[in-house]
Amino acid sequence: MALVIHAGKTNKNSFKALIAAEYNGVEVKLIPDFEMGVSNKTPEFIKMNPIGKVPVLETPDGPIFESNAIARYVARLKADSPLFGSSSIDYGHIEQWIDFASLEIDSNILTWYRPRIGRAAYLPPVEEAAIAALKRALGALNTHLASNTYLVGYFVTLADIIMTCNLLLGFTKLMTRSFTSEFPHVERYFWTLVNQPNFKKILGEVKQAESVPPVQSAKKPDESAKQKHKDEVKKEPKKEAEKEKPKAVVGEGEDEAPKPKPKNPLDLLPPSKMILDEWKRLYSNTKTNFREVAIKGFWDMYDPEGYSLWFCNYKYDDENTVSFVTLNKVGGFLQRMDLARKYAFGKMLVIGSEPPFKVKGLWLFRGQEIPKFVLDECYDMELYEWRKVDISDEAQKERVNQMIEDHEPFEGEALLDAKCFK
Template sequence: MTCNLYLGFSRIMTKSFTSEFPHVERYFWTLVNQPKIKKILGEVKQAVSLPPVPSKKPAAQPKETKPKAEPKKEAKKEVEKQAAKAEAAEEEEAPKPKPKNPLDLLPPSKMVLDDWKRLYSNTKTNFREVAIKGFWDMYDPEGYSLWFCDYKYNEENTVSYVTMNKVGGFLQRMDLARKYAFGKMLVIGANPPFKVKGLWLFRGQEIPQFVIDECYDMELYEWKKVDLSDAAQKERVNQMIEDCEPFEGEPLLDAKCFK
């Protein structure tokens, strides 16, 4: 902030202007006189007057008188110009088609992701009987896979709103996968450090590579594929989808959905 204000104070913001903002003045002059900052910026002096505004009109240039070309030479040049254009047009390559996402090339799935997201959003009561049952009726284990994720650095989650903002930022950066994924992220615990756990449904049998490449948050989590033959893991999926509280013996601080 100080560096951003520096250019204004030193070049265009005169005292008559900045005096209307005494808090900003006090902040700026306090900071620029700190030894470490002063060592970098040097002695800062406030602008005394506004710099002159350059004229928008370009300086008049003397007109050059060119000798008139002979009509035959002009016609020849025009023919050569048209021929060069035609040749360039032939050499120009056709625009390359945008490569398809590998997930779009997978065999069709009986599960329509938008149908599940709509069911999840519209179910207000009897969530287990309607939404959870509907999820397993729709779920296609050949076309989709389920994954648990656990944040690696829970000991850093000492402030509740910072932890929730961290999860919110992660979901924003996952927007590139919206067409191919559904997710639930839970912030757990009554007291810090808070735990962050998640459940994700991805198209295909692996976490999409383009998500791993583009969303740096992915490496901050431990990922484990859900084993649906394990009744305990399947029940954990149910509890995470419905925001079950308490979850694994602890209260929910927050629950966010990616859909």
């Protein structure tokens, strides 16, 4: 009986055993036409792994589940396999790095990734903790690789195979070049290994993520079933008599003509003398004499009847103990505010020379209130305290000026960074 892995073609956990098989000259095949959510729910599969997870390896002596166990089994099929090193201490170090790859790398990458694709609830503090823990782990790995080509010894071992497969998800889905550049030895290590012939045969061409996926809401358990039912209804064959349908008449259910997309309430407001795009261009194009040109231009354009200004303060500044996590938090907020780009301008300041860092913002919104669709759709809004600016108060007006121009020091403290939404 040949060795067969039950998993999808893109399952990074099955890659561990497949790459080990290439190094050992062992034949291991992926089962054809495996469909996640279907194939792993059959009685035959459940008999091999009672909890229905992949991958599972079928062997002549029975099934094996858990990807690291499968990889170890395949690695041991060749007597004196170099994948386990050449001494007892090598073997101990290989096992050490396998555990590290699973507990410190893979676990934190998954905690970061799963909520972003809708497979878990998105909780900012949880993501921040996972990213911080991942950075800590990558820092330790980077230090080790500064003086080592491979994790153990002078050639590829099972530790390298498992570490690389666990890093794969991070490099291809989450960790952009700006993220990994802090760990140059990890970068060198990863790209060296994925381009080794035995790796490349299984992984193919690997490309680094260009951006972090936006957060998606976790799907309700029955949503896919409902959608499937709707699709089946839509696919029902039309009767011959329906080939020449009369024009749709309002009130005929599914034949009703599609309704026009409702206008955004902000588009229905009376015209404003302030043209937002003109202000954004002035802000972007002013390189010198910012106070005299951009700030003066802002107040000349500002329409207090058509627009409103708002200060915001992050509610949980005591949690901002890691600079890059705080900056990523603000960057994510601005990314999710993209839905309001037509109606808003914003400045976000990260303040302080040491943690905990303060996050404060200034926002210009169309209308007299914060737009309801922004409050409803951008969950970050509830993480901030919002206060409407009273432009008759000269102190508040000066604070607006300082936030627009990134004045430093701001309220007596250094600026770590300033980000603009325009």
